[in-house]
Amino acid sequence: xxxxxxxxxxxxxxxxxxxxxxxxxxxxxxxxxxxxxxxxxxxxxxxxxxxxxxxxxxxxxxxxxxxxxxxxxxxxxxxxxxxxxxxxxxxxxxxxxxxxxxxxxxxxxxxxxxxxxxxxxxxxxxxxxxxxxxxxxxxxxxxxxxxxxxxxxxxxxxxxxxxxxxxxxxxxxxxxxxxxxxxxxxxxxxxxxxxxxxxxxxxxxxxxxxxxxxxxxxxxxxxxxxxxxxxxxxxxxxxxxxxxxxxxxxxxxxxxxxxxxxxxxxxxxxxxxxxxxxxxxxxxxxxxxxxxxxxxxxxxxxxxxxxxxxxxxxxxxxxxxxxxxxxxxxxxxxxxxxxxxxxxxxxxxxxxxxxxxxxxxxxxxxxxxxxxxxxxxxxxxxxxxxxxxxxxxxxxxxxxxxxxxxxxxxxxxxxxxxxxxxxxxxxxxxxxxxxxxxxxxxxxxxxx
Amino acid sequence: xxxxxxxxxxxxxxxxxxxxxxxxxxxxxxxxxxxxxxxxxxxxxxxxxxxxxxxxxxxxxxxxxxxxxxxxxxxxxxxxxxxxxxxxxxxxxxxxxxxxxxxxxxxxxxxxxxxxxxxxxxxxxxxxxxxxxxxxxxxxxxxxxxxxxxxxxxxxxxxxxxxxxxxxxxxxxxxxxxxxxxxxxxxxxxxxxxxxxxxxxxxxxxxxxxxxxxxxxxxxxxxxxxxxxxxxxxxxxxxxxxxxxxxxxxxxxxxxxxxxxxxxxxxxxxxxxxxxxxxxxxxxxxxxxxxxxxxxxxxxxxxxxxxxxxxxxxxxxxxxxxxxxxxxxxxxxxxxxxxxxxxxxxxxxxxxxxxxxxxxxxxxxxxxxxxxxxxxxxxxxxxxxxxxxxxxxxxxxxxxxxxxxxxxxxxxxxxxxxxxxxxxxxxxxxxxxxxxxxxxxxxxxxxxxxxxxxxxxxxxxxxxxxxxxxxxxxxxxxxxxxxxxxxxxxxxxxxxxxxxxxxxxxxxxxxxxxxxxxxxxxxxxx
Numbered sequence: 001x002x003x004x005x006x007x008x009x010x011x012x013x014x015x016x017x018x019x020x021x022x023x024x025x026x027x028x029x030x031x032x033x034x035x036x037x038x039x040x041x042x043x044x045x046x047x048x049x050x051x052x053x054x055x056x057x058x059x060x061x062x063x064x065x066x067x068x069x070x071x072x073x074x075x076x077x078x079x080x081x082x083x084x085x086x087x088x089x090x091x092x093x094x095x096x097x098x099x100x101x102x103x104x105x106x107x108x109x110x111x112x113x114x115x116x117x118x119x120x121x122x123x124x125x126x127x128x129x130x131x132x133x134x135x136x137x138x139x140x141x142x143x144x145x146x147x148x149x150x151x152x153x154x155x156x157x158x159x160x161x162x163x164x165x166x167x168x169x170x171x172x173x174x175x176x177x178x179x180x181x182x183x184x185x186x187x188x189x190x191x192x193x194x195x196x197x198x199x200x201x202x203x204x205x206x207x208x209x210x211x212x213x214x215x216x217x218x219x220x221x222x223x224x225x226x227x228x229x230x231x232x233x234x235x236x237x238x239x240x241x242x243x244x245x246x247x248x249x250x251x252x253x254x255x256x257x258x259x260x261x262x263x264x265x266x267x268x269x270x271x272x273x274x275x276x277x278x279x280x281x282x283x284x285x286x287x288x289x290x291x292x293x294x295x296x297x298x299x300x301x302x303x304x305x306x307x308x309x310x311x312x313x314x315x316x317x318x319x320x321x322x323x324x325x326x327x328x329x330x331x332x333x334x335x336x337x338x339x340x341x342x343x344x345x346x347x348x349x350x351x352x353x354x355x356x357x358x359x360x361x362x363x364x365x366x367x368x369x370x371x372x373x374x375x376x377x378x379x380x381x382x383x384x385x386x387x388x389x390x391x392x393x394x395x396x397x398x399x400x401x402x403x404x405x406x407x408x409x410x411x412x413x414x415x416x417x418x419x420x421x422x423x424x425x426x427x428x429x430x431x432x433x434x435x436x437x438x439x440x441x442x443x444x445x446x447x448x
Numbered sequence: 449x450x451x452x453x454x455x456x457x458x459x460x461x462x463x464x465x466x467x468x469x470x471x472x473x474x475x476x477x478x479x480x481x482x483x484x485x486x487x488x489x490x491x492x493x494x495x496x497x498x499x500x501x502x503x504x505x506x507x508x509x510x511x512x513x514x515x516x517x518x519x520x521x522x523x524x525x526x527x528x529x530x531x532x533x534x535x536x537x538x539x540x541x542x543x544x545x546x547x548x549x550x551x552x553x554x555x556x557x558x559x560x561x562x563x564x565x566x567x568x569x570x571x572x573x574x575x576x577x578x579x580x581x582x583x584x585x586x587x588x589x590x591x592x593x594x595x596x597x598x599x600x601x602x603x604x605x606x607x608x609x610x611x612x613x614x615x616x617x618x619x620x621x622x623x624x625x626x627x628x629x630x631x632x633x634x635x636x637x638x639x640x641x642x643x644x645x646x647x648x649x650x651x652x653x654x655x656x657x658x659x660x661x662x663x664x665x666x667x668x669x670x671x672x673x674x675x676x677x678x679x680x681x682x683x684x685x686x687x688x689x690x691x692x693x694x695x696x697x698x699x700x701x702x703x704x705x706x707x708x709x710x711x712x713x714x715x716x717x718x719x720x721x722x723x724x725x726x727x728x729x730x731x732x733x734x735x736x737x738x739x740x741x742x743x744x745x746x747x748x749x750x751x752x753x754x755x756x757x758x759x760x761x762x763x764x765x766x767x768x769x770x771x772x773x774x775x776x777x778x779x780x781x782x783x784x785x786x787x788x789x790x791x792x793x794x795x796x797x798x799x800x801x802x803x804x805x806x807x808x809x810x811x812x813x814x815x816x817x818x819x820x821x822x823x824x825x826x827x828x829x830x831x832x833x834x835x836x837x838x839x840x841x842x843x844x845x846x847x848x849x850x851x852x853x854x855x856x857x858x859x860x861x862x863x864x865x866x867x868x869x870x871x872x873x874x875x876x877x878x879x880x881x882x883x884x885x886x887x888x889x890x891x892x893x894x895x896x897x898x899x900x901x902x903x904x905x906x907x908x909x910x911x912x913x914x915x916x917x918x919x920x921x922x923x924x925x926x927x928x929x930x931x932x933x934x935x936x937x938x939x940x941x942x943x944x945x946x947x948x949x950x951x952x953x954x955x956x957x958x959x960x961x962x963x964x965x966x967x968x969x970x971x972x973x974x
Contacts, residue, residue, distance in 0.1 A: 001822045003554055003746075005908035006829050014836045014909065018853075023828045026835055026853040027726065029695035034731045040596055045819035048558050055813060059567025061582030063575070072572040075800055082495060084523055086564075089750075092541035093534035096555050099752035101547070103948075104941040105880055108537035109751035112530070115484055118959040122517045128957045131752070134608040137800035145652075168797040172770075175796075176619060176653040216510050245504055247512045260800070270583050271573030271801025272608065273754030285955065291752065296951035299936070299944035302473075302480075308951040314611070314648035315891070319657040324648035327609040327742065331750030338530055341484050342494035344520015350493075353500035360502055378507060395576055407574040414786055428497065 001045055065268055065404065069434035071362070073382040073425025074212065074407035075136065075163050075238040076271065077263045079351075080429055085265050085338045089331055099291070099327065103306045104298075109330065110305035113293035116337040123243040124257035125250025126279040131291040131307075132333040133276030133325065136260025137166045140206065140236050141173040142278065142289040142323060143256045147204030147232040148179055149287045149322065155201040157231075158183040160190030161211030163238055164413035170206070179203075186416040188375050188384060191217045195225045202229055204256075208236040209246070212412070213423065214379035216246060223253025232256060232284075240264050240277065241427075242380040244352030249279075256280045265339030266332050275332035286312060289323030351428060355381035358426040358435075365439040366424070371446040375421065382425035384409065388446055391422040401441040403434075478942055481532045485959040489519035494526050517961075536942040537751070538885045544907050544915050548857045548888035548900025549643065549691055551721050551743035556817065559746065559810035568809050573801035577782050583805065584781035587774045590812045594739060594758055597823070598720075599730025602766035604759045604773065606803035610718055613738025613757025614649040614685070616770055616798055620736060620761060621683045621712045622653060623768035623795035630710065633682035639668055641692055641892040646685045646716060655682060662894050666692040666849045666859075668702060677709045687716035688732070689723065691892040692849060693834065693857035693900065703733025712736065712765065720744045721904070722831055722856035725824030735762040741804070745811035756807035767793040772802055829905035830856040833912060837901055840916040844923040848895045856904070862897025870926045872897040874934035878925075881933075881940045882918040 006014075011023070020026055027035065046054075065078045072078075089095065093108055100106030100113075113131045120129035133139040144156045156179060158167050164186070171181050180201070184193050194205050205226040210216045223233040235249035237259040249257035261275040262268075280288055286309065294308035314321040343351060359381040366372050366385055376383035387394050391408035398405040410419035426435070473480035504511055521529060538545065545552035563569060571580055591603045604620070607613040618636070625633050636650035639660045647657045661672040668686060677684075684706050688696045696702065706713045715729055715737035721744040729737050741747045741756040749755075761769055771794050772785040783802070787794045818826060831853070838847055838858035846864040862872045876886030876899070888900040903912060925933055938944065 001818065001825060003556060003817070003906055004822070004825055004829055005906065005911075006832070010909040011829075011832060014832055018832075018835045018839045020835070020853065023832055026828075026831045026855075027695075028853065029697045029855075030723070030727055031697070031700050031732075033700070034727050036726055036728065039820040039824060040725065042593060042596055042820040043816065045822040046816055048817070051558060051813050051816045052562060054816060055562040055586070055809065056565060056567075058582040058586050059562075059565040061585065062567040062571055063579035064566040064570035065572050065575070066566060066570050070572070072574055074574055076573050078570070078572065082523070084494075084527055088527070088530045088534070090560060091531065091534045093537035093539045094751055095560075095748045096540035096545075096552075097537045097751045098545070098547060098550055098552060098749040102538070102876075102880065102886055103946045104877070104938050104943050105536070105538040105885065106751075107942050108533040108535065111481070111483070111533050111536075112751075114957075114959070117957055118483075118485060119518060121958040128955075134612060134754070135800055138608065138612070138798075163800065165797060165800040169799060172619065172796040172798060173615075173652075176622060178654055216507065218510055243516070245507070245512065246510055248516075251512065251514065267569055268572050269569055270571040270580065270805035272799070272804040273756075273806050274800075275754075285957065292955070292957055294951040295956040296947045298946050302943060304943045304946045306946050306948050306951045308948065308955060308957075311952075314644035316644070317648070318644045319647035319651035321644070321648040321651070324611045324615060324645050324652045325609070326611045326643075326645050327749075327753040327755040329754045330752030331748070332754055334751065338526065340518065341521050341526050341529070342523065343518075344489060344491070344493040345516050345518040346491055347493035347495045347497060347520055348516070348518065350497045350500065351495075353504055354498055356504050356507070357500040357502045360506070378510065380507075396578070399576060399578065404572070404575055404579065411574060411785070414788075 069403040069437050071406045071424040071426065071438060072404055074412060074423045075260060076268055077239055077425060077427055078268055078429050079241065079263050079427050081265055081267055081339060082342050084342060085335050088338050089335050094331065094334055100307060103304060107304060110293055112334050112337055114295065114305050116333045117293060119337060119340050120277050120279050123248065124279040125248030126257055127282035128285050129279035130288055131293050132329045133278050133290050134329055135272065135274040135276045136238055136258060137169040139258035139276030139278045140166045141170040143234045143258045144170050144174055144204055144206065145177060146256065146287050146289060147234065150232060150284055151203040151230065153201050153203035155180045155182065155199060156203055157194050157197045157205045159194050159207045160184040160186045161213060161215060162206055162208045162236060163212045166236060186413060188213045189215055191219060191222060194222055198225055198229045198231060202231040204232040204234050206234045206236060210239060210242055210380045210382065213384040214376040214382040216378050216380055218247060218252060220252045234258065239380060241352050241355055244348035245356060246380065255284065261336045265335035273329060273332050275329040275336055287322055290325050290328055354428045358428065358430050359383065361432065362424065362426040362435050365435045369439055369443045369446065381427055382423060385422050385424060387420050387422055390419050394445065397445050398441055403438055403441055405438065478535060479532045481529060483959055484519050484521060484529065487519065487521065489521050492520040492522060494521055494523040543883055544903060544911050545885045546887045546901045546903055547885065548902040549718055551902060551904055552749065553746055553904035554906035555746055555748040556814060559813045562813050563806050563809040568805065581780050584774050586812055587808055588776060588781060590808050593815050594760060597724060598737065598760045599728030600760035601763050602761040602769060604761065604769040606770055606799050607738065607757040607759055608799060608804055609753060609755035610738055610740040610757045611645040611649060613759045614645055615652065616759045617714045617736035617738060618649055618653045618683065619795045620765050620768045621714065624765055625682055627793060633680055635681045637676055637681055637684040639686060641690055641894045642685060642687060643691060643716060643718065666694045667696055670698055670701065673702065674705055677705055677711065679709055681709060681711040683712045683714050685714045685716060687718060689719045689855035693854040693859050694849060695855055699732045718743060719856060722827055724827045725820060726827050735765050741807045741811040746814045747807045747810040754804060754807065756804035768795050770795055770798045826905045833903040833905060833907055834858045836912055837903055837916060841919055844920050857900055857902035859895060860899040861895045865926060868926045869931040870934040872899055874937060875922065875926065877937040877945060878922055878934045880938035882922065884915060884918060
């Protein structure tokens, strides 16, 4: 067995040192009834070649996004990741280390986390960011729980434009804590409706921009209304590239910004692992969830970094912790940081503009298809269209043309009564040929 | 003068190192590396992108006006920056990494390779299920292995880490109680030796937490448990093997007592590596248990994640599992995504998509590589290695529970350091100078000055001996009164001991321009 270094001789000699007759003696505390003498009904060990063959065969059953025209978004976006990113994250020292509990021999990871936090704070326009959470949806739920701790109120208002899965995850967690979640009716342009829903027990308002239908909005007025009522403003973003072009959450009055960081450096990965971004105003930081990396000095006065404010955390505070989180998304945060460093502000801004321009190209092509209605007025790189019939059926039909046409809204939220709505996205990886092929196939199939 | 294994002195005569400083702040090949924000990279980029085909003027005042304040680096600079930083980290690939309870084992690179196949890595989570049948088949196979290895009928794959798995388990239990009209149960019992995530998770889902006492021999105190098991108890959370590295001998009785009052048994599966292939938690009466794929099944720890924490469930709890899950049908695999019809009892959704697919691929490749025979050997070698360390070190250090074998980790306390002026922390920091990552310190809380050592099965005997020799030499030095070696340690790491109090008192959590620095000018994208 290639991963096990001990030889039979090693094992025999080590048992002698221990003073045990056999390895079974080491399992003596296991109740006899629970000791399995025989091997489980599973295949025996296999060589590297055989395992690779099995997994390659499974992978071949899937249609990768990059294999042809592809327009899916809805919280996960296909972007080009520079080769440098994947090389560096496979460095042994990053890949095979753990949470930097011993800062003297983890400055690599810690400095990366400090750079990550600094980048996320800059992008969101807020003062501080944590060292990442699992993904955007859990970051959203954590933000709502944090608002409850900060305001000592029980209510949360979720905009109808919030990604339905984010709303569901938030409801799951908040329900368990006894919070009242008011998820407003799903609508394309739903943001302003949240103002009327704010009440004296509202801990926070959660608004996504660009929202799940791609609508970009300025939430400044909503933030003002939330603050006037003593509530926190939480701004959610599922497409981090949009930070390069759009007003930041901080600029619009957000107290907490959360985002899915997958677009930068991470890849699609069928939904995970991803990286949750979490930033907030400095005065709220002691109620924040997750790891925080901070600057300090060593015994010789040299600058260094450590995990800090850990009295918020489960390993110190136990049942009084701000969150139960331990492992977060370290390697994905590293990938994010490297990609963002390669982009720089110039590259990010340009990437965002290319995405936006490509989505406008897609909109123009689809708007020309008879029977297609463009539903999203102002968008970044994703928008909603209405089709003459079921969006899910059209997606299935377009597979025959080898086109992954987008995400039917009905799959995200079957109760919304929007089964004819399709979410489509374009990024820098979308080609003009793909857009043309999509529009032509759609036109042909609607005409049928 | 001490000699290394090839007979050369380990440090210069008279220790010239301590008083020597380079002129640049570098330490030989180890560079003093500035932050990306301090390299004047405003306006720089390391990517070549096309020029946008049209303007963003349609967005009007939604476009950001102020600069972001993000530096960039060219590709060679970025490569060098991050490679230099990497060299300041310890890693499994460098030496034994004995963090107890973390299972820092070898991460096979085959797993990295298969996870990167475009057929897995380049799949959109909401792509039509007919285009992702291979991915769903892999999830189904992984589920089959996890269920078979644990003897449990169901598994929820979506939790994203161990603590997230605990959350999943308790939400499942809560839903089951509510469905049976038992929603009034408010209490979760947790042993004093538990991971901090256990009580934190229980509190996070709204439960009150009470502690179960521990016996002299490091196990759950059955009498105390029985006294606290009332009809107000929703669940107990017990780690097995426990955080003292011991198997709970009375585990079946613990389960029986728990079930007798209508509560559920949540098992923290962080230490599953000790028993995989030999013991099935389902045979012990467990109702729910998370499995850290990044521990037992070797997906990389990545400097703190991403992990994955699938939760196996008993028949009683399975209907309440979170969506989504994979179902095998006549037309292939499909996903149950909504809490309706067959998932009507599900407590709902925990994550936006389907969980950590990238970790599923890696964990499955690891399991398939080992097979049922190899996984059994994993547990045996992990336990053997821990007992070997315990045997070799017990003469010099005090084992917390000297009687009987330990499981996959050996726990020592600090009684043997009494009178030396050296603390557990000092000892741990001195290990760094000898080339090893310290063990888990001051955990579990039930043992004074705890030192929890988990070698895992992927250490050779030679590496174990190297480690034990180093610790024995340090122990001798501590007892000989060489306290300076410990108090000032580490001396030879990239940095000396860091001031954690200062970091917490005046938190600096992000880079800020110094007042004298000229703020970066707005940058146009042209």
